[in-house]
Amino acid sequence: MKPNTIGISWQKRSRKWLVRIWAYNKSWWVGLFADREEAQKIKKLVKEKLKLPHDEWLSWYNAYRESLPKSPKAFQDLTGQKFGRLTTLRWEKVGRRTYWHCKCDCGKEVRIIKEGLTRRPHVSCGCYQREKTALTVTGFITQDKNSRKWLVRVWAHKKTWRIGLFADMEEAQEIKRLAEEKLKLPHDEWLSWFNAFKESLPKSPKVFQDLTGQKFDRLTALRPKRTGRHTYWHCKCDCGKEIMVRQDMLKKKPQASCGCHQRAELARIARIRFGFIDGTCVSNIRSDKLRSDNISGIRGVSWYSRIQKWNAKITFKGKPYHLGIFADIQDAAQIRKKAEEKIFGPFLEWYENHKKQLDKPE
Numbered sequence: 001m002k003p004n005t006i007g008i009s010w011q012k013r014s015r016k017w018l019v020r021i022w023a024y025n026k027s028w029w030v031g032l033f034a035d036r037e038e039a040q041k042i043k044k045l046v047k048e049k050l051k052l053p054h055d056e057w058l059s060w061y062n063a064y065r066e067s068l069p070k071s072p073k074a075f076q077d078l079t080g081q082k083f084g085r086l087t088t089l090r091w092e093k094v095g096r097r098t099y100w101h102c103k104c105d106c107g108k109e110v111r112i113i114k115e116g117l118t119r120r121p122h123v124s125c126g127c128y129q130r131e132k133t134a135l136t137v138t139g140f141i142t143q144d145k146n147s148r149k150w151l152v153r154v155w156a157h158k159k160t161w162r163i164g165l166f167a168d169m170e171e172a173q174e175i176k177r178l179a180e181e182k183l184k185l186p187h188d189e190w191l192s193w194f195n196a197f198k199e200s201l202p203k204s205p206k207v208f209q210d211l212t213g214q215k216f217d218r219l220t221a222l223r224p225k226r227t228g229r230h231t232y233w234h235c236k237c238d239c240g241k242e243i244m245v246r247q248d249m250l251k252k253k254p255q256a257s258c259g260c261h262q263r264a265e266l267a268r269i270a271r272i273r274f275g276f277i278d279g280t281c282v283s284n285i286r287s288d289k290l291r292s293d294n295i296s297g298i299r300g301v302s303w304y305s306r307i308q309k310w311n312a313k314i315t316f317k318g319k320p321y322h323l324g325i326f327a328d329i330q331d332a333a334q335i336r337k338k339a340e341e342k343i344f345g346p347f348l349e350w351y352e353n354h355k356k357q358l359d360k361p362e
């Protein structure tokens with residue numbers, strides 16, 4: 001909006017008329033009105049009031065806002081309240097959403113979306129879920145295709161423990177029961193039992209496969225490295241990076257890479273959704289690094305020596321947006337910050353959610 005413009009727009013979400021003004025370099029939210037005529041009346045009133053000196057305008061605006069009925073969605077201060085294991089410390093707004101920084105009973109601090117606080121009765125930093133899964137022990141027996149023997153595995157502590165191969169089904173069942181019992185011991189006692197038990201089993205003559213020089217999608221195997229039970233391969237990615245990959249993972253993944261494949265995929269989605277040139281835009285947004293010619297110390301705020309004022313702008317999707325010229329550097333910084341929240345907030349939120357899906361280790 002241009003300086004001192006008053007706008008009425010239809011807000012889909014609330015199905016009401018929204019009246020806003022752009023004045024004094026910021027946007028003022030006047031109110032939502034079910035009736036268009038009422039909105040127009042208010043608009044006329046605001047236009048009159050804007051002719052007043054700034055402080056008189058401010059006090060009218062505040063009084064007017066106070067007089068409006070509070071919407072049920074009004075901000076709730078939950079500071080210090082307890083939800084499950086979490087105690088709320090302070091809130092933060094990202095885009096339209098409200099997040100709460102909370103302290104968990106276990107001592108960890110987490111940020112959680114407001115609606116998440118009441119969604120589960122045992123809400124925690126994740127420690128509740130971890131403790132719960134740690135206690136779940138499931139053993140299973142399957143037939144190994146190669147050896148035609150019974151393979152005993154136990155799932156606990158969020159991973160699968162391969163106990164061993166047994167020719168006799170009854171023996172396998174007994175071992176499974178034993179392992180399930182042992183898993184109820186403290187973790188270190190379980191670990192030492194598990195290692196001792198594995199040692200006691202006769203070693204199977206596993207044939208070493210030489211994959212040197214073989215190509216798995218983007219990765220080329222260079223040299224092997226044995227660690228414990230597993231064979232790892234030093235691999236060179238097409239992009240030039242070298243990484244270590246477990247041999248079975250190398251064969252399992254249809255798109256093996258150092259992670260550049262996922263990064264490329266993420267960049268592709270970002271490009272489609274937000275028109276970015278590459279994935280680096282995200283680190284750019286987050287970075288506090290200043291351009292070498294920046295003298296304001298604030299990103300996006302530069303000094304116009306010709307008119308002796310501060311210029312604020314923001315770049316998004318490769319396009320610069322002019323935010324205004326200010327005599328006071330604080331005003332320029334403030335508008336830049338507001339623009340960042342408005343523009344980058346929803347993008348960063350989306351990016352964080354997708355990163356979790358795409359950054360799974362290979």
Ligand SMILES: [Zn+2]
Nearest residue numbers: 104106125127
């Ligand atoms: Zn916790």
Ligand SMILES: [Zn+2]
Nearest residue numbers: 237239258260
């Ligand atoms: Zn790569």
